Amino acid sequence: MASRSRRHGAVRRARGGARRPRLPLRLLLPLLVLVALAAMLMLRGYVHSEILADHRVQSPAPTDRVPQKILEGGPVIDTRGGRTEGLSVPDHRLVLTFDDGPDPVWTPRVLDVLKKHDAHAVFFVTGTMASRYPDLVKRMVDEGHEVGLHTFNHPDLSYQSTKRIDWELSQNQLAITGAAGIRTSLFRPPYSSFADAMDNKTWPVTEYIGSRGYITVVNNTDSEDWKKPGVDEIIRRATPHGGKGAIVLMHDSGGDRHQTVRALDRFLPDLKEKGYRFDNLTEALDAPSAMTRVGGAELWKGKAWIFLVQASEKLTGALVVGLAVIGTLVISRFVLMLLLSGFHARRVRRKNFRWGPAVTEPVSVLVPAYNEAKCIENTVRSLMDSDHPIEVIVIDDGSSDGTARIVEAMGLPNVRVVRQLNAGKPAALNRGLANARYDIVVMMDGDTVFEPSTVRELVQPFGDSRVGAVAGNAKVGNKDSLIGAWQHIEYVMGFNLDRRMYDVLGCMPTIPGAVGAFRRSALEPIGGMSDDTLAEDTDVTMALHRAGWRVVYAENARAWTEAPESVQQLWSQRYRWSYGTMQAIWKHRRSVIERGPSGRFGRVGLPFVSLFMVLAPLLAPLIDVFLLYGIVFGPTQKTILAWLGVLAIQAVCAAYAFRLDRERMTHLISLPLQQILYRQLMYVVLLQSWITALTGGRLRWQKLRRTGVVEAPGGGGAVPRQRARGDDDRRPVA
Incomplete structure (x- = not known):
């Protein structure tokens, strides 16, 4: 019986060739643990850092390739389906926009002020922050606000390839889908300002963004709240003149935003008394909603992304405690x-x-x-x-x-x-x-x-x-x-x-x-x-x-x-x-x-x-x-x-x-x-x-190979032997 088994084994080896050496489980498990740990840390570092971000400031560029109606038009730029339109917000309509969030400290305070004064806004979120704080994105949507893309890593897109732009959009969209179960067609490029600032570097990017199905939203008034100039100055810069409508730029992340919150708490009631309404962008433009519900594989893909990011956050927190x-x-x-x-x-x-x-x-x-x-x-x-x-x-x-x-x-x-x-x-x-x-x-x-x-x-x-x-x-x-x-x-x-x-x-x-x-x-x-x-x-x-x-x-x-x-x-x-x-x-x-x-x-x-x-x-x-x-x-x-x-x-x-x-x-x-x-x-x-x-494994004794070269310093009795190989080696078996 044993001979037959050995013969069959020999035949199988002859037919299938030499058996490939397999990595022992006792080595494979530690390696898998280390690889998984490294992957989770890389993911955590990826969504916490701006390793792929680009903070270069654009130098002045020509504007001869930018259509005049865009330079003289409104802050909502629609280049979808070959269109070239610049739309403006009607008079006495204000669209508050907040960039770079969500932030775990300041975004909830901004949302509280908006809720207090029954106002809506648009939050242009980055993929990194949305991945880390998905509950805040969901709260924005649940409370009637609109959410837009602000790229994943906040780079200057005028310096990026179309492949990188697609990646920034898709990853940003993935994070929003995982957080709130929606897709959005609103987009604001990092480092943007007014429509008349569009030039030959940024216009091709805007056209390409439109070809991907997104509306580019810039602004009419810039509060410059990131400079922390004081509450009164923030309100002055954010307020449009002559009762005109405007898209107002503010920030709910990126640093200390206590002046923004205080300014907002005064700005909303003051302008409401002057007849202004604070609406979402699509409400202000009387347009269909920019957000649509997502289901199926796309939704589960987004949820899986959020789950992995949250797991990496918790794991890193545990590792910090361990450190x-x-x-x-x-x-x-x-x-x-x-x-x-x-x-x-x-x-x-x-x-x-x-x-x-x-x-x-x-x-x-x-x-x-x-x-x-x-x-x-x-x-x-x-x-x-x-x-x-x-x-x-x-x-x-x-x-x-x-x-x-x-x-x-x-x-x-x-x-x-x-x-x-x-x-x-x-x-x-x-x-x-x-x-x-x-x-x-x-x-x-x-x-x-x-x-x-x-x-x-x-x-x-x-x-x-x-x-x-x-x-x-x-x-x-x-x-x-x-x-x-x-x-x-x-x-x-x-x-x-x-x-x-x-x-x-x-x-x-x-x-x-x-x-x-x-x-x-x-x-x-x-x-x-x-x-x-x-x-x-x-x-x-x-x-x-x-x-x-x-x-x-x-x-x-x-x-x-x-x-x-x-x-x-x-x-x-x-x-x-x-x-x-x-x-x-x-x-x-x-x-x-x-x-x-x-x-x-x-x-x-x-x-x-x-x-x-x-x-x-x-x-x-x-x-x-x-x-x-x-x-x-x-x-x-x-x-x-x-x-x-x-x-x-x-x-x-x-x-x-x-x-x-x-x-x-x-x-x-x-x-x-x-x-x-x-x-x-x-x-x-x-x-x-x-x-x-x-795992309950057992390990047997092992015998190490020796060479016999060790002697006590100054010891006359210990004579070193010739170095040799081939000693018996009883290996551990797990």
Whole structure:
């Protein structure tokens, strides 16, 4: 049966050719989320900015191509169907027109004044504002006012192509249809004035607008309210002479319009007493309505547009809140790290500082190893240089590359090899615990090397009987590559500086697998190392806190580990770390409600870990997202300065961390590039972990490829091996 299935599969492959590689769902979902987020932000920026607007002021142009009856005619210019007419408003009829709205502050006040005095008007709205405030457009129509087009982005159309003009009209019309369910045939070009100002540049545009079915409306009187000349001056400029009819230009958007509202409240009753009527344009001209109801696909297209714009508005509002949250978290974390890490360094570096009685008894060093043939010799030889008495137990977890044989062939004293079938790192460590002779147990990875003083420095905190575990200082050994240098910065700043802070707060979240020590008497009651999560080191650390033990940091217990050297390996490692941390937080969530000393971690540690290791990294991309948003849509200068300010704060923290760890500052040269490239990769990894967690996906352990090039600085026992390829790689499966 199986053979038949394989044969059929081979036939299908032969017929259909090679199967195209498909993007895994675990990668596709984060990418889709990021693309959707970027699209919504672009839409929001598009309707909020004037990125396509054109504010050029026209220079005087000839008028010889403009028909004389247009130059001498009225402000309503009809060029539809080959006509060339300039229509005027009858005497004692006034048509109030308002440009550039709707505005959420001033348009409702203008509408209130019009309603108060039983007057109608025409609102020439832009597509950007109508998309953002559709309810105001609907209110205009519902209260009997007319609505006209004022383009989408407010450009000077005399400088635009016919294609751009069509786009401005159609998008403006789409926004109005979506907002109020109507189409309008009224149009007012931006930067227009009187009919006699028409010239050889603007007239062809007016003719083209007419060919698209629109009536162009300019004005007779200009209140110039945008200049805010005062209420009396606005009324004077808006009032026609000799009882003539007029189209009056005002604005309900574009700035502070309080003078416009006050002037309108006086202008309407005063001119009504003089016999004027305030009508819509078509009412004043006794013409059919310029607005028609829309249905069917056109209406739903407009509603879909409004829905997307409103969704982008709400999403951006939520992102702004998120940006405020991440800004607060980032600044708080930086301040806490600087203050508490400095306090920790001063405390442990005092001459009279002692954890308690010196720890001199032998300890057991457990080295779980799975296919570590290229690294294991360096690891074991570095332990042989230790200045503290130790026994070494190498637990071969079903290696297929001869890892155990290499250790056995070394023939070193106090080094034992324990073999087991492949069962995973937690099982290997528990097997080592069962074979350990001593109460204090040091755990390290098979690709890590210790300095001679590492074990001694690591176990000294056990002089305090309250200490159940100690975190060492893990360092990147292969930091000469660009990816290695970025991880070196991350280890020194993001891990060890954090550990100093968490030590002072009494809520250390993780004992690094590369270098950590435990009391067997602390591990045994909690069941040893658990395989419930992919971050067994974080899991066991949280369990020790809940059991009432102290977990501290030993800065001088340095271990040199081989960091991933490719993006794929780095992705796999950090994916496991971030997903495992989420698992551990969820597993120990009940510590939040526990009482007594053991509940301190739940009250302080778990919220800190959740905020700084899960929520903050998830929201951190907002800083870069709004950087790009600000560069594209403005204000560009302020945006760049703000981002540089955040980078400067990070640089200060990184420099301080390097100083505390006595590291060379030269590696910080790559910090700006790390923030641009490396950090983005970590964002996507964390997002992928969130999606995996929320969708209930499972992730299995993975084995990274190692090269065996790491040795402890100054360590005579660690001999670098030839760089090689082809190590076993157990990949994560979501």
